[in-house]
Amino acid sequence: MNKKLKLILKRLLSSILILFLVITMVFILVRISPGDPAQKYISPKLSPELAQQVRNSFNLDEPITVQYINFLKNIASGDFGISYEYRMPVIKVVLEFLPVTLLLAFLSIMLQIILGYYSAILAIKRKNNFTDRILRKSSIVLYVTPGFVLGVILIYIFSVQLDLLPSGSFKSYFFDELSLFGKLIDIFSHLLLPVLTLSLPGAALFFNYFRDGIEEVLQKDFVLYLKASGVSEKIIFRKHVLPNSLKPVLSIAGIELGFLLSGTLVAEVIFSLPGMGRLMVTSILSRDFPLVIACAFVTAVFIIFSNFIFDLIKVKVDKRIWKEILS
Numbered sequence: 001m002n003k004k005l006k007l008i009l010k011r012l013l014s015s016i017l018i019l020f021l022v023i024t025m026v027f028i029l030v031r032i033s034p035g036d037p038a039q040k041y042i043s044p045k046l047s048p049e050l051a052q053q054v055r056n057s058f059n060l061d062e063p064i065t066v067q068y069i070n071f072l073k074n075i076a077s078g079d080f081g082i083s084y085e086y087r088m089p090v091i092k093v094v095l096e097f098l099p100v101t102l103l104l105a106f107l108s109i110m111l112q113i114i115l116g117y118y119s120a121i122l123a124i125k126r127k128n129n130f131t132d133r134i135l136r137k138s139s140i141v142l143y144v145t146p147g148f149v150l151g152v153i154l155i156y157i158f159s160v161q162l163d164l165l166p167s168g169s170f171k172s173y174f175f176d177e178l179s180l181f182g183k184l185i186d187i188f189s190h191l192l193l194p195v196l197t198l199s200l201p202g203a204a205l206f207f208n209y210f211r212d213g214i215e216e217v218l219q220k221d222f223v224l225y226l227k228a229s230g231v232s233e234k235i236i237f238r239k240h241v242l243p244n245s246l247k248p249v250l251s252i253a254g255i256e257l258g259f260l261l262s263g264t265l266v267a268e269v270i271f272s273l274p275g276m277g278r279l280m281v282t283s284i285l286s287r288d289f290p291l292v293i294a295c296a297f298v299t300a301v302f303i304i305f306s307n308f309i310f311d312l313i314k315v316k317v318d319k320r321i322w323k324e325i326l327s
Contacts (some may be wrong), residue, residue: 116206213245254310
């Protein structure tokens with residue numbers, strides 16, 4: 001068997017093992033935590049027999065080992081069960097909340113990388129002058145600012161003071177009456193502040209990784225040799241400096257995208273957006289076992305998938321690290 005294929009299969013099997021461990025841990029934690037999810041559906045006026053029927057309908061009367069075995073069988077067939085709270089298949093509930101999180105995550109990671117890259121290039125070109133110092137200090141301030149504080153500040157400026165952008169929700173009340181272009185503009189205006197809230201701290205992080213990585217490569221002997229040989233600086237930067245400085249950036253990008261895809265709770269709460277972060281928290285508080293496990297499963301899949309995708313990008317940029325990232 002091809003060595004690269006073996007490495008890919010090894011990575012795939014390890015990912016499946018991680019998924020299994022994650023959902024097993026979540027299953028055990030929600031089962032041993034105090035409280036009974038059936039209590040919210042049981043009235044003191046109900047007879048003990050009716051109360052037991054409610055528990056039976058949720059399969060909560062069975063031993064935890066039997067529940068776990070049935071759970072694994074259902075997961076293997078793609079059945080996560082029925083949500084206690086929404087009274088509908090868990091997959092349908094997740095699919096209702098997932099699009100907002102996906103949209104926020106991909107817009108945010110793209111904006112983070114773009115802002116981080118171009119601000120780093122600007123800082124390097126203006127090294128040690130006023131612009132460089134301002135960018136470095138601003139990146140520190142943005143990175144350490146809590147998300148909820150940044151979100152409130154943006155709402156105060158752009159929604160309260162300037163009245164330019166909506167302060168919350170995913171779309172306007174009159175959304176259905178708009179044209180296709182109007183609907184796109186409406187969604188864009190509602191998502192702009194949440195995306196900025198998520199992107200600015202991440203952009204500050206990418207700024208420092210880009211800046212440090214590019215500056216380090218610029219000091220390498222082979223770069224100085226190429227410059228002395230008369231090779232164009234643009235060619236040196238595009239073919240040598242940038243590819244050699246991307247490895248740590250791509251590693252951070254994979255982690256950051258996984259975090260965003262797992263649910264951007266702060267932004268979703270502040271801006272009243274129906275995303276995976278809010279769904280996970282509400283399902284935990286309501287002790288909706290099937291929904292908690294499904295959210296954890298989707299989160300783990302996204303984190304593993306995003307890291308794998310950026311690992312493949314690293315392979316494309318530098319084929320020397322193939323064994324390293326798939327070992």
